Amino acid sequence: MTPLWWNIGLTVVYAIFVSVGSSQVHVRVKRKPGDRPKPGQCLSFNRGGTSKVHFYACCNNVNDTDKSCDGRTYQRGSSTSYCGSGGADKGKGVIRAEFACGGCPGQGSVANKCKPIPIFDLPGTCWLFTKCFKKYCKKRYSAQSSGLNMQVVDPSSTSMPDTCYNTVCDPGETTANCPVDCCFKLNPSKCTWVTNGTCIPEYCDTPSCSVNGAVGLTVTKDASSIGVLVLGVLALFLYV
Known part of the structure; x- marks a missing residue:
């Protein structure tokens, strides 16, 4: 018969492995309503909006000389405004990335660049526009300082x-x-x-x-499930 201390120790080890194995590496941080990007920066979101699955981006230009785009929501497939003054998030989305985008002139230029042709401007295409907006903003302006509209190339994204x-x-x-x-x-x-x-x-x-x-x-979810199953079978085998 297996000693009690061995069963207790095995249970503790198994619990630790399950906890570690089921943890998600890619954690999404949910922003509170009203949170905003840093001055001169933009935030991209998903799982927000009225549908709770919408993608969009908000930018904070309150410190720039050009505030013509203050409160603009950068998105496609929806006409609802999810960004307040200074890029405040009103869509209760989950943050995906923070980046600079050249103030109002740069953001407008990138938004036009990422505008899909009419046949693809559908409700389900919002993630395509937002990812395009983020990638081109990073490519052109990621090293930009707050308040500057100069184009600065990010070496890590020039391959696109x-x-x-x-x-x-x-x-x-x-x-x-x-x-x-x-x-x-x-x-x-x-x-x-x-x-x-x-x-x-x-x-x-x-x-x-x-x-x-x-x-x-x-991948993370599948690997976690397999890991938990293997550990469970192993624990049961050792216990028996």
């Missing part, structure tokens, strides 16, 4: 071609530097711009181009 997000896998674009346009080459049944007239799945904007490789979507 300027033609990215135009719905075509152009020469020079690959699944690594522009997956949103090229993932259909690796996953043609899912990652295409013309499936039933709707947008491609969100994981098609990751270099893996596969739902099984989309960081933070399924």
